[in-house]
Amino acid sequence: MAKGTQNKNLDEGNFDFGIIKSETSTDYAQLDLFHRAASPIMLLAQCFAIMPLTGIRRASPRHVHFRFKSVPMIVTVIFMMASSVLTLSMLKFLLNIGVTAKNFVGQVFFTCVQCACILFIDLARRWPPLIRYWTRLELIFTKPPYEVLKRSLSQRVRQPAFILIALSLVEHGLYLSSAIVSYKQRVYYCTENHNATMGVSFDDYIKLNYDYVFILLPYTRFFGIYVLVVNGTCTFIWNYMDLFIMMISRGLAYRFEQISKRICRLEHEDRVPETTFMEIREHYVRMCELLERVDDALSSIILLSCANNLYFVCCQLLNIFNKLRWPINYIYFWYSMLYLVGRTACVFLTAATINDESKSALSVLRRVSSKNWCVEVERLIFQMSTQTVALSGKKFYFLTRRLLFGMAGTIVTYELVLLQFDEPNRRKGLLPLCA
Amino acid sequence: MRFLPKLERKFRRWKKLKKPPLLRKLDTLFKSAHKGHRPEDSAKRVQKGNGKDVKNELSYKSREQFMYNGSFHEAVGSVLLTAQCFAMMPVRGVTAKHPSSLRFSWRYVRTCCCLLFMASMLINLSLTIYKVLHGSITFNSIRPLIFKSCIFLVCGKALSLARQWPELMMKWYQIEKDLPQYQTQFEKRRMAQTIRMVMLVGMMLSFAEHLLSIVSAINYAEFCSRTDDPIRNFFELTNDEIFYALNYSAPLALWGKLQNVYSTFIWNYMDILVMIVSIGLASKFRQLNDNLLRFKGLHMAAAYWSERRIQYRNICTLCSTMDDAISFITIISFSNNLYFICVQLLRSLNTMPSVAHTVYFYFSLFFLIGRTLAVSLYAASVHDESRRPLRYLRCVPKESWCPEAMRFAEEITSDMVALSGMKFFNLTRKLVLSVAGTIVTYELVLIQFHEDQDLWTCDQSTYS
Numbered sequence: 001m002a003k004g005t006q007n008k009n010l011d012e013g014n015f016d017f018g019i020i021k022s023e024t025s026t027d028y029a030q031l032d033l034f035h036r037a038a039s040p041i042m043l044l045a046q047c048f049a050i051m052p053l054t055g056i057r058r059a060s061p062r063h064v065h066f067r068f069k070s071v072p073m074i075v076t077v078i079f080m081m082a083s084s085v086l087t088l089s090m091l092k093f094l095l096n097i098g099v100t101a102k103n104f105v106g107q108v109f110f111t112c113v114q115c116a117c118i119l120f121i122d123l124a125r126r127w128p129p130l131i132r133y134w135t136r137l138e139l140i141f142t143k144p145p146y147e148v149l150k151r152s153l154s155q156r157v158r159q160p161a162f163i164l165i166a167l168s169l170v171e172h173g174l175y176l177s178s179a180i181v182s183y184k185q186r187v188y189y190c191t192e193n194h195n196a197t198m199g200v201s202f203d204d205y206i207k208l209n210y211d212y213v214f215i216l217l218p219y220t221r222f223f224g225i226y227v228l229v230v231n232g233t234c235t236f237i238w239n240y241m242d243l244f245i246m247m248i249s250r251g252l253a254y255r256f257e258q259i260s261k262r263i264c265r266l267e268h269e270d271r272v273p274e275t276t277f278m279e280i281r282e283h284y285v286r287m288c289e290l291l292e293r294v295d296d297a298l299s300s301i302i303l304l305s306c307a308n309n310l311y312f313v314c315c316q317l318l319n320i321f322n323k324l325r326w327p328i329n330y331i332y333f334w335y336s337m338l339y340l341v342g343r344t345a346c347v348f349l350t351a352a353t354i355n356d357e358s359k360s361a362l363s364v365l366r367r368v369s370s371k372n373w374c375v376e377v378e379r380l381i382f383q384m385s386t387q388t389v390a391l392s393g394k395k396f397y398f399l400t401r402r403l404l405f406g407m408a409g410t411i412v413t414y415e416l417v418l419l420q421f422d423e424p425n426r427r428k429g430l431l432p433l434c435a
Numbered sequence: 436m437r438f439l440p441k442l443e444r445k446f447r448r449w450k451k452l453k454k455p456p457l458l459r460k461l462d463t464l465f466k467s468a469h470k471g472h473r474p475e476d477s478a479k480r481v482q483k484g485n486g487k488d489v490k491n492e493l494s495y496k497s498r499e500q501f502m503y504n505g506s507f508h509e510a511v512g513s514v515l516l517t518a519q520c521f522a523m524m525p526v527r528g529v530t531a532k533h534p535s536s537l538r539f540s541w542r543y544v545r546t547c548c549c550l551l552f553m554a555s556m557l558i559n560l561s562l563t564i565y566k567v568l569h570g571s572i573t574f575n576s577i578r579p580l581i582f583k584s585c586i587f588l589v590c591g592k593a594l595s596l597a598r599q600w601p602e603l604m605m606k607w608y609q610i611e612k613d614l615p616q617y618q619t620q621f622e623k624r625r626m627a628q629t630i631r632m633v634m635l636v637g638m639m640l641s642f643a644e645h646l647l648s649i650v651s652a653i654n655y656a657e658f659c660s661r662t663d664d665p666i667r668n669f670f671e672l673t674n675d676e677i678f679y680a681l682n683y684s685a686p687l688a689l690w691g692k693l694q695n696v697y698s699t700f701i702w703n704y705m706d707i708l709v710m711i712v713s714i715g716l717a718s719k720f721r722q723l724n725d726n727l728l729r730f731k732g733l734h735m736a737a738a739y740w741s742e743r744r745i746q747y748r749n750i751c752t753l754c755s756t757m758d759d760a761i762s763f764i765t766i767i768s769f770s771n772n773l774y775f776i777c778v779q780l781l782r783s784l785n786t787m788p789s790v791a792h793t794v795y796f797y798f799s800l801f802f803l804i805g806r807t808l809a810v811s812l813y814a815a816s817v818h819d820e821s822r823r824p825l826r827y828l829r830c831v832p833k834e835s836w837c838p839e840a841m842r843f844a845e846e847i848t849s850d851m852v853a854l855s856g857m858k859f860f861n862l863t864r865k866l867v868l869s870v871a872g873t874i875v876t877y878e879l880v881l882i883q884f885h886e887d888q889d890l891w892t893c894d895q896s897t898y899s
Binding site for chain 1: 819825826829830833836844845848864865867868872875876879880882883
């Protein structure tokens with residue numbers, strides 16, 4: 001008997017006074033929780049210096065901690081110092097040659113990545129209590145009457161991760177091959193036609209493409225590789241912002257969908273006691289509170305990601321009518337533009353599913369028959385129809401379908417104006433290749 | 436003989452420290468319960484001691500003077516007093532304890548000063564109109580005109596607000612004393628501390644900006660020395676509209692400089708006034724929300740919800756009254772900020788004549804954008820705080836759900852409680868986003884019409 005009480009999991013918190021529970025402690029490894037679904041991807045992100053947390057590998061979220069003296073934190077700090085060197089050198093370079101709208105893109109990229117790193121550290125600080133609260137709430141949804149939906153939570157959360165990582169690897173590969181092929185072709189062309197003496201070498205390639213770095217640093221082979229590694233990590237972080245928002249949206253929308261499915265199943269039942277509706281409403285309110293807590297933690301990242309995406313889509317669309325030299329450049333340009341637009345649209349649509357799922361049961365609730373009607377149903381309908389249940393960007397705007405539409409309209413307006421500016425530059429055509 | 440008082444003090448101190456902390460606290464409470472005697476005791480002690488005992492000198496002030504009562508009138512007292520030095524809002528009795536001592540009359544000295552300032556502003560404005568009409572009228576050249584006319588309008592409106600102020604503060608006091616009161620000094624002090632911090636930061640930054648503008652003007656005046664006297668150059672540059680029509684003289688220059696300083700203060704004070712009223716209103720909503728949070732999820736009687744609903748309704752009425760009072764100032768402040776941000780962003784495309792000017796220009800641009808953002812966010816917080824009770828209402832358990840609570844919930848959902856700009860637009864967070872979008876759109880169009888003219892040639896006096 002004594003052993004049974006010792007094994008009792010204190011996380012449960014349901015003390016049946018006088019009755020000793022002989023059930024085994026909650027086996028978090030078997031349950032379909034967000035923490036378990038997202039932890040492999042968060043572990044991968046820690047290799048790229050994002051969200052330094054310890055104890056993610058364990059199944060129970062009790063072991064997740066944010067500590068300053070830990071390996072992930074050291075990796076993050078090293079990366080931040082390394083990338084700030086790149087940011088500062090690019091800033092100095094731009095101040096020397098003058099800032100224009102075209103060459104500002106690189107600086108925006110590095111600054112966004114630095115800000116994202118800092119925001120993720122702040123999120124990591126708030127993550128342990130948040131994920132414990134989240135898991136405690138989720139335990140309700142792992143038991144009947146809530147059923148596992150068609151695709152489980154793990155599948156739903158990991159699917160965008162695999163697709164996005166694969167596509168971004170292809171994009172990075174195309175970027176590298178486009179840069180290398182352009183470099184090689186330029187060398188051949190210039191040595192043949194203009195009798196320039198240039199050789200194809202790794203050092204020359206790095207010095208040409210990343211010349212802004214070597215204002216501050218001297219050139220050595222080590223720094224060349226360092227630049228490539230930091231560049232790759234920055235690209236991963238740039239993509240991870242959107243991926244993280246998608247994963248969290250999927251996790252939250254899944255729970256709202258479970259609630260909606262439970263309400264829909266009640267449609268065919270004859271007599272529904274009021275306690276059922278009371279319980280459903282209580283779970284719905286607790287999910288709304290969880291959403292608000294997650295929103296508080298994630299809002300800054302959402303704002304940064306939206307601004308980032310908006311800026312880059314506008315910039316890329318400006319270059320649509322530009323003439324490029326070699327076919328590989330065209331392939332890379334169109335792939336990266338479609339990837340960017342697709343990723344932005346996916347983030348918005350995935351985040352909007354939370355709002356859609358929270359309202360999907362309204363039509364069923366409105367058809368509740370008179371003998372099942374009670375105050376709780378009325379309260380639930382009132383809540384679903386009047387409150388905006390969605391992630392937001394610091395409460396300035398809510399991520400719903402309407403927002404995506406509005407953003408598309410804004411982008412088209414800005415593009416039409418900006419394309420006019422660029423008209424005289426474009427008419428000049430391709431610049432001469434060899435200096 | 437001289438050693439005895441010291442020894443006595445040391446002995447008393449040792450005895451005091453020997454006691455456990457709980458007994459010591461009880462002693463202090465006992466002493467403070469006999470508060471009436473303390474000021475007399477301390478006065479007597481000072482007369483005797485002649486400042487030997489430093490500790491007793493400090494007890495000239497009694498404890499009550501450091502205690503806050505959490506009211507808005509108390510919080511804005513010092514802010515309004517500062518504004519009165521710059522001829523804004525001449526109301527007597529702003530630092531008094533009770534709002535019933537507020538008085539406004541046309542015969543007070545401060546009101547006459549305010550009217551005098553408005554008359555001189557009007558003269559300055561007409562001189563500016565004269566100068567602008569004699570030059571080319573572009574988006575850029577009407578800048579001083581817009582600046583001075585906004586300040587004149589705000590000054591006039593502030594005078595009429597001062598007339599209503601005693602009545603407004605009495606209404607505020609009536610509603611405030613009905614709300615569930617804060618128990619601790621920490622909570623009571625919060626609103627007053629925020630208001631004072633906003634005022635201090637605003638004034639410091641605007642002072643820094645004014646100093647930088649003087650430095651930049653001196654730099655420029657030296658560069659374009661039109662006459663031999665550097666002081667004359669400086670004044671002719673910064674107050675060019677006065678010396679366009681009239682001849683140079685020292686009193687006119689001094690008058691111009693005073694006008695400048697007062698105008699800069701009032702230009703900032705517009706935004707600070709809106710911020711302060713927003714902070715006050717949001718704090719009242721927060722007072723109600725904090726009380727609702729304490730009883731969240733518990734079984735409360737219908738009378739509780741009825742009382743809270745009536746208090747909420749009172750605060751909404753207060754919000755709408757204050758909105759009517761300061762609406763004009765809000766809309767002028769917003770349009771002013773929008774115009775100046777657009778113009779400054781446009782001017783940033785030109786080449787800068789010197790480093791001093793670059794520093795001043797970018798500091799003033801970021802200060803302007805920061806101040807606009809601060810006003811919008813503080814004003815939007817009123818709307819956000821007014822929607823918070825919904826979160827607590829949805830946690831009411833089924834057994835204590837009553838028609839009163841339902842009425843409360845429906846009221847909050849259907850009503851739009853926010854400050855507005857003469858009811859044309861409501862100050863919410865959505866507005867900040869749409870204003871940012873508007874600015875970007877206008878800039879993109881205006882940049883097309885922009886020619887990189889050298890605004891910094893010496894014969895063109897478009898410096899200010």
